[in-house]
Amino acid sequence: MNEDIECIRKMLEDHGISHTYQREEILSLFITEPKHYKPNEIFNILRVKGIGIATVYRTLEMLRESGIIKEISVGKDRFYELKKNESKCVYLHFKCDKCGKFYDYFDAEALKDHEAILDSMESKLNVTIRDVNITVNGFCNKCRK
Numbered sequence: 001m002n003e004d005i006e007c008i009r010k011m012l013e014d015h016g017i018s019h020t021y022q023r024e025e026i027l028s029l030f031i032t033e034p035k036h037y038k039p040n041e042i043f044n045i046l047r048v049k050g051i052g053i054a055t056v057y058r059t060l061e062m063l064r065e066s067g068i069i070k071e072i073s074v075g076k077d078r079f080y081e082l083k084k085n086e087s088k089c090v091y092l093h094f095k096c097d098k099c100g101k102f103y104d105y106f107d108a109e110a111l112k113d114h115e116a117i118l119d120s121m122e123s124k125l126n127v128t129i130r131d132v133n134i135t136v137n138g139f140c141n142k143c144r145k
Contacts, residue, residue, distance in 0.1 A: 007031065015066040022051050026059050030069065036079035036093075036102045074102075074135050083131075093135045098143035105136075 008027045012019050025046055029037070039060060043053045060080055063069040070083040074095050079102055092105040118129050 011068060015068060017062065017066060022055050023059055023063075025049055025051060026056065027063070027068070030080075030082040034082060036072065036081050036104075038077065038079060042080075070131070070133070072133055072135065074137075093133075094140075095135055095137050096140040096143055097137050098139055101140055103140075 005024065005028070008024050008031065009019050011027065012023060017023065026042060029042060029045060039053070039056050042060070043051070043056045046056070047053075060069065060071075064071050064080070067083060069080050072079045072081065072093065074093075077095075077100070092107075094103040094105055095101070114132075118132065121127070122129055
């Protein structure tokens with residue numbers, strides 16, 4: 001855990017954000033249990049440590065603005081995840097329309113095809129793409145039955 005704490009402190013320092021216990025706890029959650037979190041979910045996990053809902057929202061906004069975490073909006077829902085540090089980062093997700101479960105999807109072969117589309121888009125539009133967020137909706141295996 002000491003490695004995680006040092007990583008968190010460095011991450012905050014690199015983005016010009018002062019270290020606090022609350023920020024450390026929230027970032028630690030993303031590092032030790034990486035997944036998509038809703039603000040209320042973070043609050044429910046961390047309230048036993050004395051972290052309030054307003055602090056969760058303020059911290060998420062600060063971390064999002066600094067580029068440490070990424071916000072994913074799907075309809076009325078907002079999810080947060082640790083941002084990957086790579087250029088043209090592609091985030092592929094699946095959201096179940098019935099239960100609301102959110103899945104990451106990674107396929108190296110499919111990403112190669114996607115990169116060609118991004119390169120073409122950059123060239124034709126004369127833009128620079130930093131990241132891409134694709135969310136596909138449908139029914140998960142459990143809800144499909």
